[in-house]
Amino acid sequence: MRSVEHDSSRPTPEDRTEPLVVVIDDDASFRKAISRLIRLWGFRTWTFASAEEYLRIGVPSDCIVLDLHLDGMSGLELQYLLVAKGNAPPIIFVTAMDDPVARRQALEGGAVACLDKPFDDYRLQEILQAVTATPFD
Numbered sequence: 001m002r003s004v005e006h007d008s009s010r011p012t013p014e015d016r017t018e019p020l021v022v023v024i025d026d027d028a029s030f031r032k033a034i035s036r037l038i039r040l041w042g043f044r045t046w047t048f049a050s051a052e053e054y055l056r057i058g059v060p061s062d063c064i065v066l067d068l069h070l071d072g073m074s075g076l077e078l079q080y081l082l083v084a085k086g087n088a089p090p091i092i093f094v095t096a097m098d099d100p101v102a103r104r105q106a107l108e109g110g111a112v113a114c115l116d117k118p119f120d121d122y123r124l125q126e127i128l129q130a131v132t133a134t135p136f137d
Contacts, residue, residue: 020043020046020059021045021064021128021132025047025070025094026067026070028049030117031047031048031049037124038124050070050071051072054078055078060089062090063089065092067095068097068102069095069099076102076106076109079091091110094115094119095115095116113127
């Protein structure tokens with residue numbers, strides 16, 4: 001069963017007018033809600049239910065909003081893999097679990113932020129603006 005959701009055709013370097021934000025979270029309602037919100041801010045989005053699904057499809061992105069604790073490969077494992085390959089976009093971790101050790105590992109591994117669910121939407125907007133250099137109205 002395919003659970004990839006996106007708002008445009010497969011992105012290519014030639015048609016990258018708005019930044020692409022990838023959302024990886026195993027909670028379908030969160031993926032849908034956060035993707036809609038991010039699109040309202042002028043971004044394109046692709047969503048994935050797992051790190052493995054994201055790796056299999058291989059969408060180049062400007063930023064990843066990534067659940068820290070995923071089924072299968074964790075968000076930390078995906079971050080480590082992307083950093084090791086040298087192609088890690090800015091990563092914003094989100095989590096519903098209070099895990100200070102994982103939070104520290106994420107930030108020390110290069111994440112730009114780690115937000116607790118539920119988080120302030122405007123904080124996410126500020127971070128996306130900063131990492132993509134996209135002005136908001």
